[in-house]
Amino acid sequence: MRKKLALLLATVMLAGCLTACGDEETSEPTSEATPEVTSEVTSEDTVEIIEDDTNDALGEVEGETNDIPSGDMSIGTVSGNVYTDENAGVQIAVPDGWAFVTDAAQMSQLTGESEEDIQALWNGEVSPLDQELSYVAIAYNETTGTNIIVSYHNIEKAGYDEPLDVDTYIEMASSGMDGTTGTLEAGGKTWSSFEVEQDEEYEQMMLVDTAEGNDMVMVLLTFTVMSGQDESMDSIVSYIQPIE
Numbered sequence: 001m002r003k004k005l006a007l008l009l010a011t012v013m014l015a016g017c018l019t020a021c022g023d024e025e026t027s028e029p030t031s032e033a034t035p036e037v038t039s040e041v042t043s044e045d046t047v048e049i050i051e052d053d054t055n056d057a058l059g060e061v062e063g064e065t066n067d068i069p070s071g072d073m074s075i076g077t078v079s080g081n082v083y084t085d086e087n088a089g090v091q092i093a094v095p096d097g098w099a100f101v102t103d104a105a106q107m108s109q110l111t112g113e114s115e116e117d118i119q120a121l122w123n124g125e126v127s128p129l130d131q132e133l134s135y136v137a138i139a140y141n142e143t144t145g146t147n148i149i150v151s152y153h154n155i156e157k158a159g160y161d162e163p164l165d166v167d168t169y170i171e172m173a174s175s176g177m178d179g180t181t182g183t184l185e186a187g188g189k190t191w192s193s194f195e196v197e198q199d200e201e202y203e204q205m206m207l208v209d210t211a212e213g214n215d216m217v218m219v220l221l222t223f224t225v226m227s228g229q230d231e232s233m234d235s236i237v238s239y240i241q242p243i244e
Helices: 002-009 012-025 104-111 115-123 166-173 233-237
Strands: 038-041 047-050 065-067 077-079 082-085 090-093 098-100 133-141 147-154 179-186 189-196 202-211 214-226 240-242
Touching (some): 082 133
Antiparallel strands (some): 038 047, 090 240, 147 214
């Protein structure tokens, strides 16, 4: 389990990818397709994102609504600038200048999961109950790369037969990492939190709670705020709201 959380925390690397994509928007457009972005796990359980210098910006959400059901556990709905997640009991409402990744190829490039596995999850061919880790949504600032990642960790698939207390989950999974645990109110509910020791390039925090109606699945919201921008962790967390 520690490896899984370490892997998820290491997705700060994708913020660099998104930042590069945003920077490309201000340069002269090219006709080249978006290059391959690969992700590999090293022996230290970190993720390396390898980028091509010709990265195009990620596309905006196409259409007003994108429903992505999955088996007997829905993974949420994107409608315009709002992502609603019944399992988390919250919605994410982002301002202009932000976008959601709703293309399986883009999600694959950013997370390292195969495009086929992501599409199968979105199509409902597999459920988050069938696998250990599911990336279900990514919202990002198209200019700065600041982002919010929503993922589910099925602890039964990690080898646990009984539910874990959320605080115990964070304590076990973050062992050996530099950071601070606590609680935080977001979206009208209380989350357990793990705030990574701040880096000069970014600030990162994770909120964790059990899924609504299934205490064997942990819902994780990971926030990465890039330094040197007119953004703060508090402002990004405020995008998490109760479901209307």
